[in-house]
Amino acid sequence: MAHTLEGKVALILGGTRGIGGAISRRLAADGASVAMLYRSRSGEAEALAGEIGAEAIPADVADPAALLAAIDGVIARHGRIDILVNNAGTAIVGPLEDYPPDAFDRVFAVNVR
Template identity: 45%
Template sequence: MGTDRADRPVALVTGSTSGIGEAVARRLAADGMRVVVHSRRSTEAGQALAAELGGTYVQADLAVEDEARGLAEAVVDRHGRLDVLVNNAGVSRQIPHDDLAAASPEEWRRVLEVNLIAPWVLCTAALPALRAAAGGGSIVNITSHAGVRPKGSSVPYAASKAALNHVTRLLAAALGPGVRVNAVAPGLVDTPLTRDWAQAHALWRERAPMHRPARPAEVADLVASVVASGYLTGEVIVLDGGLHLT
């Protein structure tokens, strides 16, 4: 058992060395939480960010069930608690929706393993600690606009996010009042991953009422608000600059 028993709430943010995950980690740390940074491979970046935020870093490949489960267990072992779980890590690959051959069963398994099954494993492993959290635990799943509308980088990706949205509602009904479960579903977010997605950027500039994609910090602001709300549960909050209106 680790020696860190600080009174600050502990938040685990998966996939948190860049993009949305990094912004969420920074925001929750600014809100006074001790943040556990996670990545699959970027060990140096993860350790550097954790040190900057006064948190800790754990590496794990969420496509491997034992490593996903071990990630939650390592957080509780190190800190003695886990109050907030943000399932942000995900995989995506651009596949035209009409290219059915490219969306092979292997691709489906790869995407579902990380985007859907891993969050389930983490929720399961973290549940005892979340139930013990003062004021109740909070799970926030980062899903996607593509899980609500027929869009997205590929059919397997959109389906994985739609499934995670429904899992969010099912878990909220099953785990309340001790654990709240919500989802934040961003549309296009301006990150290094999406910088070359010219067609998507054009769509948001031309059709979204806000005429631009979201910034990672704006997603993080919403996540922090969801975490802070002691009553909100079972919601899938779309953050797409109003594109769903058009």
């Protein structure tokens, strides 16, 4: 039985590189309309969007207003979101006591909040 996502709208947070990029590629290959959020490396994001026929949207998921604006934009353009993948993540490598408080807050905001 063939699986198809034709007519489905997918929003991938952190969807332009690594695992998120692979998820975006697969969903697009299976027929979904894909919108990918990214925070940096706009050239890479736009290149992937062009390659797979997706939409690349700049948004910092740690900023609630930016995230809501991106979600609202996808809904305005596509009417809904059928598939949501929260693949955004960040980390700082090193001992916890060496984390500046603002860095810890950012990691928590992206990965948990």
